[in-house]
Amino acid sequence: MKIWNDLISQVTTKYVYVGRNAVHFTWFDRLERLVREVNNLDAYVVGAAIRGYNSGHVSYLCMKN
Numbered sequence: 001m002k003i004w005n006d007l008i009s010q011v012t013t014k015y016v017y018v019g020r021n022a023v024h025f026t027w028f029d030r031l032e033r034l035v036r037e038v039n040n041l042d043a044y045v046v047g048a049a050i051r052g053y054n055s056g057h058v059s060y061l062c063m064k065n
Contacts, residue, residue, distance in 0.1 A: 015035055017031060017034075
């Protein structure tokens with residue numbers, strides 16, 4: 001947890017995107033929607049859903065207030 005606390009202490013922007021293991025973005029990625037949901041839900045953390053390229057399986061991530 002120390003590494004996350006150290007990184008958070010360096011943030012100077014209103015929003016931070018953490019994309020662990022994210023290596024490729026396309027026009028399907030809707031980062032602006034995540035920002036909108038943070039505001040709409042008054043949440044601290046907003047997650048998304050991801051779909052496997054080969055399997056088509058959808059995994060839902062979480063939202064936390």
